[in-house]
Amino acid sequence: SWYEYSPLRVKYPYMRGRLWRLWQQALSEAADPVAAWASIVEDPEKAKSYKQARGKGGHIRVSWQEATAMIAAQLIYTIRKYGPDRIAGFTPIPAMSMISYASGARFLSLLGG
Structure with a gap:
């Protein structure tokens, strides 16, 4: 595909700023990333706050390490709670x-x- 060579393509991971701030706060309070993710999605106010930010922009560039850590925590949380x-x-x-x-x-x- 030509798109991977386009200068306009997305080259780095981006995350909603509101979700990233919740994630950083949860990581500072919980030793385990999976527990940190659980603290976000199981709290109705926190979950509502980042979901309401959808479609409003506000994305920030994050490191690959931060992005993959959150994705891994989300996958493990979902598998543990609901099954693979x-x-x-x-x-x-x-x-x-x-x-x-x-x-x-x-x-x-x-x-x-």
Whole structure:
């Protein structure tokens, strides 16, 4: 695809500023990232505050380490609470890119989904 060479493409992870601030606060209060994520999604006020920010911009650039730590905490939390079959994913059809398809399918199968 031409897009990966475009100077306008997104090159770094971005996160809603409100969610990032909640995440940083939760990490400072909990030793475990999964417990930190649980403290956000299980608190109705916190969950409502970052969900209401959807569609309003306010994204900030974060490090890859911060982004992957949050994603991992979200996945582990969901698997522990609801089971691995609650993780859904999408990979392109094999005819488009076998590497993209295989990596996504492999990741989901390793999670147990």
